[in-house]
Amino acid sequence: MTVEGDGTWIGVDVGKTHHWVCAVDERGQKLLSLKVLNDEAQILEMITAVSGLAQSRVWAIDILGTPSALLLALLAQAGESVRYASGRLVAAMSTAYAGEGKTDAKDAYVIAETARIRTDLAVVDTDTDVVRTLGVLTGHRADLVADRVRMINRLRDLLTSVFPALEREFDFASCKGALVLLTGYATPEAIRRMGEARLSRWLRQRRVRGYADVAARAVAAAQSQHTVLVGQDVTASIVAELASTVLSQHERLKALDEQIQDTFAQHPQAAVIESMPGFGPVLGASLLVAAGDLAAFPTAGHLAAAAGLVPVPNDSGRRVGNLHKPRRYSRPLRHALYLSAQTSMMRAGPNRDYYLKKRDQGRTHSQAVIALARRRIDVLWALLRDDRAWTAAPPARAHAA
Structure with a gap:
């Protein structure tokens, strides 16, 4: 060439x-x-x-x-x-x-x-220093999330070895109150000695939301196990340490999310991106980091191709019209667009309607979400081109070609 x-x-x-x-x-x-x-x-x-x-x-x-x-x-x-x-x-x-x-x-x-x-x-x-800063922040957030998941899995494994009833009772990834409980009480005997009323007051003093429910469920789990397992006290102390660490990570993530939100808001395309259903500050920041300069893509098709959402031909000899998933594309970009599409279709509106339409046509969940993600790229690119926010109703007059 x-x-x-x-x-x-x-x-x-x-x-x-x-x-x-x-x-x-x-x-x-x-x-x-x-x-x-x-x-x-x-x-x-x-x-x-x-x-x-x-x-x-x-x-x-x-x-x-x-x-x-x-x-x-x-x-x-x-x-x-x-x-x-x-x-x-x-x-x-x-x-x-x-x-x-x-x-x-x-x-x-x-x-x-x-x-x-x-x-x-x-x-x-x-x-633009904003995207580079967002790259550092979102990368650090991904590390913190991975560490938090690893510690929760370790906590659940240890708790199962000494108090399986309590491990089954709570989702420690989403129930902050259960983690607070473990910082002080992680054995059946300790919870039974406290009793529901005293345990409820103890949790309320630590600002646990739904403290009465957490206390009741914990006591019920303790009543179901009276056998003392080997290494219970040592394991309980390690569980309490892990629970404290996970709670600290949760607070750090909250502060980091606020920092990402403040930094993301400084980008000139932030308002347009966040106006679309499915995009919040964190996911919007991930999109900017993965795509770089969105204005550099001449068409929506170029952006879709970079995300691997455009099938490529797999023709050979007389075999024509065969398409397959591309092998070379930006996985972080595809991930951000996929997650935004999946989030957007959870609420009533045009995104969910389009998703359900694809499901009615026989598509699997993943295929329908991918189809929705591809459609949303056209919308996002047009919004960025016109520098206007997303609205459920289409604009009164289409943009002149």
């Missing part, structure tokens, strides 16, 4: 400690290939050197995240245009180039060639 016009395409194989940079001209000839430490002085020196190669420059990187943060900040400061070439795309492109199986130098060259040949690479929004 021939690419016309003068210019330089620079591919950067991003690394934690260093980057490999390769620049090619309009014919795909290497202009430079060098290793650069992930250090401000060296990166600035490299940007200056590349700036002297041509007036027209397009940069491309393969990683968006922590390792590329300093590089992207310095490129933004220099006013450079940056594209994103995903790791899967680079891996697919690399098979067309001879040479060693995989090296940083080859990867940088392939990234540069990908930027030169492919004109549909997403633009990295280097001017």
Whole structure:
């Protein structure tokens, strides 16, 4: 494929400690290939050197995240245009180039060639710090949620070994009162000694919602077990420690969600995104982080393709018209759009009506949600294009093509 016009395409194989940079001209000839430490002085020196190669420059990187943060900040400061070439795309492109199986130098060259040949690479929004901040916050939130799930599972396992009746009684992932209970009382004997009235007062003093119900259910569970199991006291102390940790994580998540909400509100597209049913601040932030600059997608179809919601042909010989799920797409983007669609169809309205329509046509739950997610992309892209909030009723006059 021939690419016309003068210019330089620079591919950067991003690394934690260093980057490999390769620049090619309009014919795909290497202009430079060098290793650069992930250090401000060296990166600035490299940007200056590349700036002297041509007036027209397009940069491309393969990683968006922590390792590329300093590089992207310095490129933004220099006013450079940056594209994103995903790791899967680079891996697919690399098979067309001879040479060693995989090296940083080859990867940088392939990234540069990908930027030169492919004109549909997403633009990295280097001017916006909000998305990068949201990436840090949502990443930390995902870690906290994973830690919380792991600790709750460990708590349930330990409680089952000494007090299975109480473990069955509560959903510790959603019942904060049950966790408060475990911080003080995690054995049948201790709960029976307290009694329902005293336990109810103890929970009320700790601001447990529905304290009387929690106390009644706990006492009923304690009345069903009078056998003392081996290691009960030691296990109960560990359960109390885990319960306290989970409660602390819950408070940290609440504070983090407020921080994400405040940061998300600073993005110019936040109001439009959050107006759509199914998108709250956290899921909206996840969408921005996964998609990058939503304005960089020229059509709704491009956004749907990036999320893997557009089937691709699987034709061979005389077999035509066969479609299958794409193998290369952004899984975080697909996940955010899928979750928003699933949330939106839980309430009455056009989203639920469309979901039920697909179910009536014989689609499975997942297929119906995916179909809804694809339809919602058209709506979201149109709203962002027109910079207007979502309403249940369609606009009085369609946007002129």
